Amino acid sequence: MNTLTCLSFSLLFSSLTLTNAALWPIPRQLSTGDSPLRLSNSFSISTAFDSPPVDLSDAIARTSELLKNDKLDPLTVDHGAALAKNASSAPELTSLVLSLADGKTAQNISDEAIKPVGERDEEYTLSMSKDGGEAKIQANSTLGLFRGLTTFGQLWYTVDDTIFAYGFPLEITDSPAFPYRGFMLDTARNYFPVSDIQRTLDAMSWVKLNQFHWHIVDSQSFPLQVAAFPELSGSAAYSSASVYSAQDVSDIISYAAARGIDVLVEVDTPGHTSAIASSHPEHIACAEKTPWATYANEPPAGQLRFASDSTTNFTVSLLSEVAKLFPSSLFSTGGDEINVPCYDEDEETQQILNQTGKSLEEALDAFTEASHNAIRGLGKTPVVWEEMVLSHNVTLGNDTIIMVWISSEDVQGVAEAGFRIVHAASDYFYLDCGGGGWVGANIAGNSWCDPFKTWQKSYSFDPFANLTSSQQSLILGGESLLWTEQSSPENLDPIVWPRAASAAEIYWTGATLPDGSVRNDAEGVRAALPRLHDVAYRLRKRGIKAIALQPEWCARRPGACDIDA
Amino acid sequence: MNTLTCLSFSLLFSSLTLTNAALWPIPRQLSTGDSPLRLSNSFSISTAFDSPPVDLSDAIARTSELLKNDKLDPLTVDHGAALAKNASSAPELTSLVLSLADGKTAQNISDEAIKPVGERDEEYTLSMSKDGGEAKIQANSTLGLFRGLTTFGQLWYTVDDTIFAYGFPLEITDSPAFPYRGFMLDTARNYFPVSDIQRTLDAMSWVKLNQFHWHIVDSQSFPLQVAAFPELSGSAAYSSASVYSAQDVSDIISYAAARGIDVLVEVDTPGHTSAIASSHPEHIACAEKTPWATYANEPPAGQLRFASDSTTNFTVSLLSEVAKLFPSSLFSTGGDEINVPCYDEDEETQQILNQTGKSLEEALDAFTEASHNAIRGLGKTPVVWEEMVLSHNVTLGNDTIIMVWISSEDVQGVAEAGFRIVHAASDYFYLDCGGGGWVGANIAGNSWCDPFKTWQKSYSFDPFANLTSSQQSLILGGESLLWTEQSSPENLDPIVWPRAASAAEIYWTGATLPDGSVRNDAEGVRAALPRLHDVAYRLRKRGIKAIALQPEWCARRPGACDIDA
Incomplete structure (x- = not known):
């Protein structure tokens, strides 16, 4: 400066x-x-x-x-x-x-x-x-x-x-x-019409977010229509109306791109795939097996039988078909929350492992290599969740981009492994935390990632925390994320805005404000609030149902409601 | 049965x-x-x-x-x-x-x-x-x-x-x-147009709630137009459009009544009255005094100088004028969160106490008696928050109805004092809990009443807990409450619905379901979820933006997502 x-x-x-x-x-x-x-x-x-x-x-x-x-x-x-x-x-x-x-x-x-x-x-x-x-x-x-x-x-x-x-x-x-400034939406736990996504893209563009991470399918539903696999959405979309057609996908990509936003699609594998069992039971282990908590982090259980060549071929084909729908250079194959007891009890998996003499981890390695090579063959870079580096013996290409979600403390380990990183840590950027427990019959249930992540908490994030200066270049940026077990079009805007704007400033403006002061300390948070109020009020004028951060009395009197005012 | x-x-x-x-x-x-x-x-x-x-x-x-x-x-x-x-x-x-x-x-x-x-x-x-x-x-x-x-x-x-x-x-x-089944909305921290209140009344009526508790003014704003005191809303509404005219009030009362709902208005006194200082500084102690945290539970500070005869007369007149706008037999004079240091440092209050030889509590007693007698003179029953019984030496008429808000554990003490009770406990019924801290410059701030109160938690409430059988007749019912520091029309529906339906069933159906089983235990919660899903989906069809309680996968498979399923 x-x-x-x-x-x-x-x-x-x-x-x-x-x-x-x-x-x-x-x-x-x-x-x-x-x-x-x-x-x-x-x-x-x-x-x-x-x-x-x-x-x-x-x-x-x-x-x-x-x-x-x-x-x-x-x-x-x-x-x-x-x-x-x-x-x-x-x-x-x-x-x-x-x-x-x-x-x-x-x-x-x-x-x-x-x-x-x-x-x-x-x-x-x-x-x-x-x-x-x-x-x-x-x-x-x-x-x-x-x-x-x-x-x-x-x-x-x-x-x-x-x-x-x-x-x-x-x-x-x-x-x-930072070049990667994102927002992730899960459209599988609950479905969001195209218009909701487009409205979200507008709001993203207004704060210069440039990456829409679309967690498009999961165990609960498969809303994406894939021409070569029409049976997937045909049997596992929530309804015939709750789908994304090829035209919808194309419209969303075009809408995003015209607003400076790239669309990174994720087809989470091998876990989070129970929905595939509706049409391809042969590829899914422990589909809807109970008690679900033994076989998955949330209901329903069901994971790809990745040890099987047939399932690997199916997956490679599916990922390739989906990847062709998205022009982005990035493609996420997921890789989080693989449940081992599911495979331990899956006869077909055990049979294959016995026949081939492979361990489960060796099979996962081969499966991952096959799917990532297919992605690379389409000119794209694979993106995965952190467990692929920290929890498994999988050989990932150096080009692979890792999303750290479980905890911001896991960033260091991924950096030590030398991979490029997108921050997506639940302790700062999960917008769904704090909404209470959602599984039924559970009086005392709270959010697993309590408490609610306030904009202040997100804003205080330091993308370079615990990293050596040479590791810092591995950080591509970060994103806020909305998992939608308790969200639907009805509360999309209020749960996302203006909080997702925190990540927008973290990754655009960086560590220091233009006067040279520190962005992410208490004084930085204090200075940001009046501007963030303005963002929220302007978003509302533009049709985004951004929540009130404070009583209007405070919004019109900068600093008057600070904790130490 | x-x-x-x-x-x-x-x-x-x-x-x-x-x-x-x-x-x-x-x-x-x-x-x-x-x-x-x-x-x-x-x-x-x-x-x-x-x-x-x-x-x-x-x-x-x-x-x-x-x-x-x-x-x-x-x-x-x-x-x-x-x-x-x-x-x-x-x-x-x-x-x-x-x-x-x-x-x-x-x-x-x-x-x-x-x-x-x-x-x-x-x-x-x-x-x-x-x-x-x-x-x-x-x-x-x-x-x-x-x-x-x-x-x-x-x-x-x-x-x-x-x-x-x-x-x-x-x-x-x-x-x-129970005869009292309510929902409370705070329209002072942030303003809600008449249409939002009417939509809320519709939703209330659909689950047979019958009492709208309208916390209409507070320290942050005074949106109620009172003909005899036009200067109050004139100077302390957020804008000339953010007001409730006499016609608006009448429209809301009529709309509610036609839907089986009575409107209990609250003019909180003597605390929570900073907004009055904009036009009547003579009646308010420590108006907007800083640091606010010393003089109030939230900004801005400011309380009625209740020791003053002039202020008492003003208050009696104001309460009477407001009470005349509402045909309900109930009227709340508030009475919560009186800040003593404010009065200790207020010269005028101290001067009056010295002159009269009264203690602050004696002055509060006289003030409360005057305002409650005025309410009774209009044929109404006074309603107050629990501190009037548990924290002050105030002589309340036996007719007075007490709202317990700080903790459900305080119910017993109020019952021992022999007053009729409305349950409004923050540990079960505060819909705003869990939204994070809202005061500025506070990176680590969480909701004071964390965690988020799930519908399951609310539903598990026992209105007769810790009460003797003779005390049980004191329970009139209860309500869910939305304080709006972090709410506005943008998130009104999602934060209230379907959770407010929990209180509706607690106080209509009572302790047992029609088959004789217990309502509020784990099995009761388990049995309620499919019906509550239906409530939420039907509310959405009727234009209420009720949140998704679970992924749609769960909603369509009763019991499948229970914690032990």
Whole structure:
């Protein structure tokens, strides 16, 4: 950060205090003044180059609509009346012009967004004079321009008919600290219509999350229609309407990509596959076997008979067919919570192991190699849950990406094994924790990962905790996750937003705020709350049912409800 | 319960298993067969008497609409296909006739519903032959007829165009075990539009809850418009739109009453009154004084200067004006969480105490007597929180009703003091517990009343625990409560439903299920889950965003996800 930025940040903070400016994630380099600007009635957004890609034009049109429709009051006691009055004679911003850096040509946002993780260029600059006139966003890619548009759209408030912002002149130079910034949704415990997923993608894009991890099937249901295996969803979707057709999948991928989001699909194997038994009982050990708690972490039990060649071939074929539906360079084969007693009691598995002389772990190794090689054969990188490294004797390719979910303390072990890591730890990022026990006949049952993970807890996460400096480069980023045993379309928004925005700032802004202060300590949390309120209120204006983080009394009085205020 | 009922209950259970019949609260006496019936295309509901009250006619019309529009599948794996096929040639039910017992005349439901607690006649009988034809509801009052209509509306499922039910012949004789069955909403921490409250009242009525406890104002905001004190909402509502006008209040009361629900309003005093300082600083001690944690349980601090005659007069006048807006026989003056250090440091209070020679407790006693006498003067019964009995030396009239909130263990002490009791204990009935800490700058903050109160935990409550048999008559019933520091319209439904239905069955059905088994033990919880799933799915069909209690896989397989299944 340059000196100018540091000097200007105190001014920024006075303007933040004035306006509760909702830049989220806050840009990595930010220099602001304290003057207001108004949006001209004829304000328009254009590109400095001809024939912008359709998805960029669409993004510009959406941004223009949001500027008109957000109608967000500043979160002050007087609902921004004094700020608006002061801004009523401010200079007008007449246009926003998007340009690409010299020598760069405009590709579709959608193509830029689905590049391999680490190759997506999201950098941009945004500059606005205190005298209004023309604002400028410049980037190396349309994806960067899109991120800049998103930032621009967070600046403005409306009181009566005046659309205004404070903090000019404004200079932003911004790019993400981590390339993987995600949200995971489980659509197997309960089904979510396409429209819910699309609405979630919108909200993700507004906080610059760039990876939708779609845990699409599981033991409870198989909603994905796979052309080569129609019997899977045919027999194990919750209903004929509770499915994702190839067209639905394509629509979701396109919707996501146009918003700078790549879709990582997960077909969890070999565990979490009971649903396959409805049409392929020959491939599933201990399907719906009881007592379920002996054979699975949750009902129903059922796992792929991975020791069987026939089951391995079936799995490879299924994974390949699914992978072809998704253009992402990433594909998750799962690999969590493999239940050994299930296989110990499965006659067919034991017979095969006896015949081949393999141990269960050796069979798992062969199965994993087969499925990962198939994924690689399609040009994709395999992604797995942490047990594949920490609990099994499986030889994984060096390219494999590991998601750490059980505990953030397990990150160190995975890093020591030398794999790239996505943070997904239940002790920080599981949005479903704290909702109580859900298995029946259980009066005293609580959430296994109690307590509820507040935004503050998530926000305090340090992606580099316990890692050597050379290990730090293994961290690709992280994600928030919603497992949906107790969620459905009815509570999707409230359980996810605004909490999932914590991960968005952790992995975009990184360890330090633009003034050089630490993001994830108590002071960082204190400074973030007013901006996060603004995120939540703006999300609501945009149709996302984000919860109230505090009484409105607190939201309109930054700091007044802090524990030590 | 008669022998016939006991004999028939095993048949009921086989039909419940077939259909997951969603009778909730389950009637106290229930005798069923196992035959199906269909609703005739020309099915109609009528009264056996002329000129039914408009609110009864409206209730009949609403029931007819729900029968058509619920379109609820039976919660079976095949979505009721087999049941519907079997029912497709079943006898038709052609009509439902409502009649009053001999000598009874039809009053408005709305008038019956707001009678003093204990004087509301909610009893009814419902009978239907296995041959279809005419169904009959009989009651002593239109309120009883309305409860019977509600039961009737829970019986039916729709597959394709067939509306059917199982379990005939059916004989129900039903009445509530407790007269007070409530839900409390706090509209001061965050504001809820009238439409949200009305939707909540609908859902309450569907599970026969009969008391809406409206915690309408608090320290954070004063949304209630009081004609004699327009400055209160004028200065301390969150916005000019975030108010309840006299017309809004009247609309909510009417809407509730027509649905068999009485509205108990609470104006919490002398604590929880900081909002009054915006327009009447002379009456509030330590208004917004910091650090807030020294002077209040949550921000902002501020309490009525109850030692002052002027403040007492103001309070009496305010309570009286509010009480006149509500026809209920109940009125709550609050009385919880009085902060003593606030008064110790308040110069004006100390001056008055010195002048009068009174202790703070003596002043509180006089203040409470004045406000309660004013309430009684309007023909109402005062309601207070438990501290008024357990923490202060206040002389309360014997008529006073005490709400126990801090812990269910405090019930015994209140009963020993001889007061009537409404259960509202945080360890069973606080719907907001488990949502994490909400004060800012607090990374490790959890919910003070962790963990989340699951429906199972609430359902396991015994209203008579630790009470002698003579004390049991003091229990009027109970309620679930939503404090809204972290709630707003965005998550109202998901946080309340279907959990608030637990209290509905506790206080309607009582200690035993109609087969004589215990309601609140592990087996009772096990038996309740399939019905509660049905409640939740039906609520969703009716526009209430009730959460998923389990994966749909479990909902369609009763018992399969029990902890010991």
